[in-house]
Amino acid sequence: MPEQFLVKMKNYIKPEWWLAFFSAIIIGFLTHAYVFLNRLPNHDGMINIYNTQAKLVSGRFFLGPASGMSTFFDLPWVIGLLSILFLALSAVCVVILFNLKKKFSIIIVAGLIVAFPSVSSTFAYLYTADGYMLGILLTMLAIVLTRQYKFGFLVGAILMGLAVGIYQANLSIAMAFITLYLIYCILFTSIQNKYLWQLVGRFGLMGTVGMSFYFVVYKLYTNVFGGAITNYQGLDKVGAVSLGDFPNKLPLIFQQLKGFFFYSYTTSNQFNFFEILNAVIFVLIAIILPIWIFKKKLYKKVSQMLALVILICTLPISYYILFFISPDVGYHMLMVFSISTTYIFLALYYEALDELKPAMFEKAMAWMVVFVLGLSIFNFSLIANISYFNMELRFEKSLNLGSRVLTRIEQLDDYKDIKKIAVSGRVPMKTKLAFEILPQSIPIMTGAMGDTVLTASYHYKSMLENFLGYRIDAASEEEMQAIYQTKEFEEMGEWPAKDSIRVFDDIVMIKFH
Structure with a gap:
């Protein structure tokens, strides 16, 4: 019976999941109500008042079905409801992935996910936003299932293929959160080498099979059915990047990161509050990371220490992985939700801090982390509303x-x-x-x-x-x-x-x- 099913579900769902879900719902609607309760079309929204979202020419084969749940009309409130629901469930997935227990950690992670500037920028294209938010949820589900179950990578691969088929930038999200999870395992858990490499293998299989699924659909569309892929964002040149091009992409990635975190540094503008907070966050990470490594004596675990260095160094590549897939791709704000992992890292530090039996300095850092991340979420909300x-x-x-x-x-x-x-x-x-x-x-x-x-x-x-x-x-x-x-x-x-x-x-x- 439905009532019995609800009782079982209530007993199964942990309090931490409820907290993540409702925190994301509340912060999400407080942040984005402006765009949900008004009609604010941009240049694309003007011509997409009704659209099937059949973006086959853009390689987004599953965007139409993903956006179809809200009909193909541009319905701000309905699309907004579904979008926040998908983001709230994504927040639950992140809580499950990192096994978060502390209330502040959970609320902060939920707030970061629903208020991050990439989400607000996507809501500028509200007519299709629910499909994009579903893509984020499928990506996070793929990672959780792969982590949780021995053969979860099989289902995860299908979800990953669907997510990339909604928006190719979801590949960056998957790689960034997988990288962050492996960093979390090394830094904040007592993971054994054997299990660490099992996780690497599972995630690798999920990504390989998932992207193979996507490319099979891509090739079927272009070769069998004769469909033409648009040249927008270099989508028609997927796979045209050679190994010799890879070194040239690294300065480009550095430039992109500088443009996101410290855009004023590349111009004559004065630093704004967003950039000041980013500077503080990088200072906190620079202080926290070596102290944690030293206190946990991670330097004695040579293989894990080496893996940690590689993961940290490759994290920016995860953010901009599409540079290595198409030569003409250009990243913009909609495509960098993966960078939210930089902020989430500090929440993970706060979550794990009790393991160190924190002294006065660590307690001060805990307060600083919560304060700065709370301010960042508030500032993200201000950025969203200024945009709207x-x-x-x-x-x-x-x-x-x-x-x-x-x-x-x-x-x-x-x-x-x-x-x-x-x-x-x-x-x-x-x-x-x-x-x-x-x-x-x-x-x-x-x-x-x-x-x-x-x-x-x-x-x-x-x-x-x-x-x-x-x-x-x-x-x-x-x-x-x-x-x-x-x-x-x-x-x-x-x-x-x-x-x-x-x-x-x-x-x-x-x-x-």
Whole structure:
């Protein structure tokens, strides 16, 4: 009976899991309610009000089914509910993986997972966010099952293949959390060499079989069914990186890490609070790690010490593993959820600290870790809401521009002949807030920055049709190129001049800057 099943489940679920789940739910909704309770589409959201998410050309073969649970409509509240649910379950998986018991450790880990900037950046593309969050959950489940059961790697491999088929960056998440778990085993448990290598073997099998599953689907799609993979992010060149290219990727990884943790260091901006906290976190890690190694006398375990050094050195490679798979890939904020492991490491230290019988210094470090990580979670939430604030301003400006454009169209003498819209250039809306203040205050939040969501003809089509009720099609690239060659187009003024809008046959052309 359902009631009996619920009773059994209640007895099976540990209090730590409940705490992780509800902490993630509460922090998640407090952080992201802004975007769940409003309609804040970005440039992609504008054209994906209804979309099946069949991203086969992007190699995301399982994104459509993953996003389909919330229907293919852009429903902010429904998608938000599912997204936070998947992230909360992911937090439970992390608690299980690292066997967390302390309340603060659990709450901090849950907060880091639901508030990390990659999550907020993904919510800028809210129409597809639940699929991406399900991908994170499948990745974490794959790791937990592989760790938990001798042959769990078989199920884990299938889940891993599905997760990468939702978003390729989930491979980075898998490798980073596996690496962190092995570091955790060496530093914070009394693991035997034999079991450590068994774990390495299991994780290796899970990854190999899982990625083989993904590549089989990839090859079936491209070779058997004749599907073409897009060149976006180098997806059509998967596997084209040679061994000789590997050394060139290391400076690129260093540059990416510097850009994430200390973006202002690469510019003339002053350090913002996000970067100050990151600096403190690195100082804490630099202090904690050698002291822990010394006090636990890990240096006497030569093989494990060597493994620890290798794992720490390869962790950045795990973050950016796709650099070694495609030569043209470029990482952005959506793709670096794996970096959350840097922050989670400190939570693991706090969890394990009682083993050292902490003296005054260790107790002070414990307070410092909890304080800094708590501040980081709060700051992540601020970053999220600043991003959503800009998204609201950006959409309002775009909506008002669309209204002005429609008014101008309706004033044309040949208004009734118009069937398509074409735009040249972009309307200048580079405000100080969006292009100076925001980049100095928060990290570059992909999908949430900028001043407008209207950048191409199909964006204007969607704005006019879906938000202003004027049905119109977007001109094709060939039709636009034909207009560009005409003398009449050259003589047009630039928006908002009176002659900046003109009809060519059944196409209304708007000439921006």
